[in-house]
Amino acid sequence: MGDFPKVGEYMTRVPKSIGFDQSIAKAQEVMRELRIRHLPVLKGGKLVGVLTDRDINLVLTFKDVNPETLCVDEAFTPDPYFATPDTLLKEVANRMAEGKFGCSIVLDHNKLVGIFTEIDAYRALAGCLKED
Known part of the structure; x- marks a missing residue:
């Protein structure tokens, strides 16, 4: 092997x-345009959390919430699971499955360098199952 x-x-x-100080409306726009469900949240260039489509949908269920004035910092998930580019794929996949996480943020020396999502996991699986 x-x-x-x-x-x-x-x-x-x-x-x-x-x-973190951007509006939920802006986050929705970015997600819609890029067809993504996860956005790393930065404050002063440092990762502070992740905002998911589920976070947005939940906060929008509250009465009198205006996505134009509500900031990301009031809806995001702090301290997300993260890995480094050298973390074994099986370790990340296991941790995501155990925690039911939709993504892992990838940091290199505390700098955001990537995101590993369920879609990336499907691509990895397809690559591993591909016949030579």
């Missing part, structure tokens, strides 16, 4: 992120 693949081989590189 050869080397186990690493998450850096399958992650989405340099993902779109959003500032």
